[in-house]
Amino acid sequence: MSLLVVGLSHRSAPVSVLERATLTADAQVKLVQDTVAAEPATEAAVLATCNRIELYADVDKFHAGVAELSTLLAQHSEVGLEELTPYLYVHYEDRAVHHLFSVACGLDSMVVGEGQILGQIKDSLARAQELHTAGRLLNDLFQQALRVGKRAHSETGIDRAGQSLVTFGLEQLAVDTPVEQWARGKRALVIGAGSMSSLAAATLARAGVAEVVIANRTQERAERLARILTEADDNAVAARSVPMGAVRDELTRADIAVSCTGATGLVLSAEMVAAAFEGRTGEPVADTGPGPEPRKEKAAEERQTPLPPTSVGAEDGCPLDLSAPGFSVMGEAAVAGMDAATLEQHAAWAAGGAVERREAGRRGPEADAELIGALAATAAAVGRIPELRRPEPVAVVPRPEPVLFLLDLAMPRDIDAAAHRLAGVRLVDIESLAEASADAPMAADVDQVRRIVSDEVAAFGAAQRAAHITPTVVALRTMAADVVASEIARLDGRLPGLDDKQRGEIRQAVHRVVDKLLHAPTVRVKQLAAEPGGAGYADALRTLFDLDQETVAAVSRAEDDTKTQDQQHQNAKNRGPA
Numbered sequence: 001m002s003l004l005v006v007g008l009s010h011r012s013a014p015v016s017v018l019e020r021a022t023l024t025a026d027a028q029v030k031l032v033q034d035t036v037a038a039e040p041a042t043e044a045a046v047l048a049t050c051n052r053i054e055l056y057a058d059v060d061k062f063h064a065g066v067a068e069l070s071t072l073l074a075q076h077s078e079v080g081l082e083e084l085t086p087y088l089y090v091h092y093e094d095r096a097v098h099h100l101f102s103v104a105c106g107l108d109s110m111v112v113g114e115g116q117i118l119g120q121i122k123d124s125l126a127r128a129q130e131l132h133t134a135g136r137l138l139n140d141l142f143q144q145a146l147r148v149g150k151r152a153h154s155e156t157g158i159d160r161a162g163q164s165l166v167t168f169g170l171e172q173l174a175v176d177t178p179v180e181q182w183a184r185g186k187r188a189l190v191i192g193a194g195s196m197s198s199l200a201a202a203t204l205a206r207a208g209v210a211e212v213v214i215a216n217r218t219q220e221r222a223e224r225l226a227r228i229l230t231e232a233d234d235n236a237v238a239a240r241s242v243p244m245g246a247v248r249d250e251l252t253r254a255d256i257a258v259s260c261t262g263a264t265g266l267v268l269s270a271e272m273v274a275a276a277f278e279g280r281t282g283e284p285v286a287d288t289g290p291g292p293e294p295r296k297e298k299a300a301e302e303r304q305t306p307l308p309p310t311s312v313g314a315e316d317g318c319p320l321d322l323s324a325p326g327f328s329v330m331g332e333a334a335v336a337g338m339d340a341a342t343l344e345q346h347a348a349w350a351a352g353g354a355v356e357r358r359e360a361g362r363r364g365p366e367a368d369a370e371l372i373g374a375l376a377a378t379a380a381a382v383g384r385i386p387e388l389r390r391p392e393p394v395a396v397v398p399r400p401e402p403v404l405f406l407l408d409l410a411m412p413r414d415i416d417a418a419a420h421r422l423a424g425v426r427l428v429d430i431e432s433l434a435e436a437s438a439d440a441p442m443a444a445d446v447d448q449v450r451r452i453v454s455d456e457v458a459a460f461g462a463a464q465r466a467a468h469i470t471p472t473v474v475a476l477r478t479m480a481a482d483v484v485a486s487e488i489a490r491l492d493g494r495l496p497g498l499d500d501k502q503r504g505e506i507r508q509a510v511h512r513v514v515d516k517l518l519h520a521p522t523v524r525v526k527q528l529a530a531e532p533g534g535a536g537y538a539d540a541l542r543t544l545f546d547l548d549q550e551t552v553a554a555v556s557r558a559e560d561d562t563k564t565q566d567q568q569h570q571n572a573k574n575r576g577p578a
Contacts, residue, residue: 003137004062005096006069006088007047007054010110013087015431019412021077021084023048024262031055031076032133038072040065043135045128045142047103049120050165050196050260050411050430051110053077056100058137066090097460100141101453104149106158110430110437111168112446113158118149119195140464148456155452157445165433166200166258169407170207172428172436173256183207186255190214191247191267193221196260196409198228204256205229205237212239213254215247217261248272251404252279258407259414268406270418277404277424287421402426462531469529469538473522475547480514 010018023031028046035044035057043058055073059065070088074081091099099108104121106113125142128134134142152158167179174182188209190201193216201212212229216222222241229239242250251257251272259267278284400423408415408429419427488507492498498506529537541547 002059002062002093003056003096003141004059004065004069005054005056005091005099006066006073007052008073008084008087008089009052009054009108010430010434011108012089015411015434017079017084017087018051018053018430021053021073021079022411023053023077024264027076028127029131031072032128032131034072034076035069036133038068040068043128043138044133045124045138047100047121047124049117050409051434052103052108054103056096056138056141058135062092094457094461097141098453098457100145101148101456101460102450104145105152105449105453106149107446107449107453109165110434111165112437114164114168115149115153115159116164116195116199118146121145121149136467137464140467141460144456144460148453151456152449152452156448158449164199164203165409166196166203166407168437169258169409169428169433170203172433173405173407173426180207183209183256185210187211187253188213188256188258189247189250189254191244191257191259191414192216192261192410193218193225194260194262197258198225200258200260200407200409201225201229201239202232202235204258205232205239206235209237209256212237213250214239214241215244215250216241217244219243248276251276255403256405256407258409260409261414263410263414264412266416267410267414268416268419270416270422273404273406273416273419273425274422277422281403281424287423400424465529465531466526469526469541472538472541472547473526476522476541476545477518479545479547480518484510484514 008018008021013021023046028048032044032046032055035041035055040059040061041057042060045056047054047056053073055069057065057069059069070085071081073088074084077084100121102108103117106115106117109117121142125134125139125146128138128142170179170183183204184207186209188201188204188211190197190204190212193214197214197216201214204212212226214222214226214229216225219241226239226241229237247267251268252275254276257268261267402424404425406415406419406425406427408427411430413429415427415429417427417429417431419425484507488503488510491506492503525537525541
């Protein structure tokens with residue numbers, strides 16, 4: 001069996017596709033169940049965040065696995081397979097391990113170094129364990145990914161390379177002002193009470209806002225979050241909860257609104273935002289969308305207006321250079337010595353501002369004489385060679401300073417993107433965060449984290465290969481123990497006069513001989529199996545000693561059951577009493 005991951009993220013797909021492909025909690029459960037039910041896969045787990053959807057599986061066939069996992073992703077995300085396929089990526093075996101470890105360290109996040117992904121990986125593993133879709137491979141993989149992520153954050157300064165999505169979003173809202181200074185004294189509305197919304201509320205409290213209002217569909221969760229914020233030992237803030245129906249009124253009083261819900265439709269429409277702005281300022285909100293095109297009649301009229309004299313040949317794009325001594329703007333002297341192609345270029349430029357380069361000598365002498373005469377006559381009449389003025393700069397109406405700040409961290413989006421155009425409103429959403437983070441500086445610590453990931457991938461591969469041969473070694477030693485027991489029993493029948501002490505000495509001697517004979521080969525085979533390409537040693541061992549395949553499989557199942565029980569017990573301890 002081999003590890004396979006098929007997915008899409010902000011790096012492979014536009015936000016519009018990610019938005020439509022978002023999986024609900026129920027869809028995630030059904031996806032992993034259907035994946036395990038499919039023929040190529042025996043284990044499955046899904047990692048779904050606001051900017052990635054990835055399906056991990058242990059498969060026995062690569063091509064069949066890719067086809068099946070891709071189809072299942074398309075079915076459960078309700079985006080057609082043909083449309084989804086160009087945005088999917090596939091990682092297999094070591095590359096799949098490397099990908100998840102990089103994700104766990106925050107190297108593949110929209111904001112490099114953010115640590116929220118560790119909690120999302122932990123939730124993904126817990127869900128797969130509860131559904132019994134995570135076996136030995138995915139249990140080992142996700143647990144190791146969590147350890148690698150924690151190691152990266154503790155041993156390096158990867159946290160300095162970026163911030164959480166919440167912090168990064170607030171920095172984009174504050175522009176060039178420190179978040180603490182920008183947020184101090186403002187009133188905040190947080191829509192949603194999940195992990196991202198809770199983080200946003202706590203971050204705003206630390207930044208010094210005067211009040212946090214929590215709105216959520218489940219009132220109890222909103223009340224609980226408000227109570228936590230109010231009773232915090234440090235950075236306590238005035239907080240209260242409201243039902244979702246009160247969002248419209250609360251938006252009128254808020255300076256900052258952060259939304260991150262699981263809603264499939266818009267939570268705040270552009271009309272609601274505009275009404276909130278008008279409610280707090282008493283003035284209608286202006287739309288700063290693109291203005292109408294200039295009237296063609298006016299443009300034509302401007303072209304007919306005589307142009308004032310300008311410096312000849314100095315206009316941008318003009319093909320003539322009349323700055324050299326000896327040229328005059330009057331009469332034939334202005335064009336003397338210039339070939340017909342150059343004059344034709346200038347005529348075209350003067351007529352429309354665009355020059356089509358032509359090779360000299362393409363016209364005959366008669367055409368040259370006609371062009372020279374026409375241009376000379378024009379120069380004599382107006383006192384200069386005709387040319388175009390530079391266009392007047394277009395006046396840009398500055399946007400007023402925003403009084404309402406909106407941060408949309410949901411996928412699909414909670415806030416209508418049309419709110420971008422409203423004057424006095426600043427909206428930052430997942431799409432704008434993706435654009436901003438593309439230019440974010442990378443810390444030097446990123447290279448160190450990449451080295452950690454490479455080392456951990458190699459160690460994980462070695463451990464998996466060594467673990468692959470362990471059941472075979474256990475089966476070999478079990479067979480040897482059975483042979484010893486059989487021979488001791490046979491000896492007892494042939495030598496009934498031996499006392500207990502003698503039998504014990506003989507039994508111990510035989511066990512020592514067997515152990516010494518098996519020690520070196522079993523240790524060496526584990527070492528060899530841990531190396532790349534070492535999987536074949538288990539097959540060779542089974543063949544050489546004629547080991548029963550079912551016995552080896554039984555050992556594997558027993559080990560898997562023990563590890564699963566241990567992990568479930570540990571998860572229960574971590575969750576604590578309900």
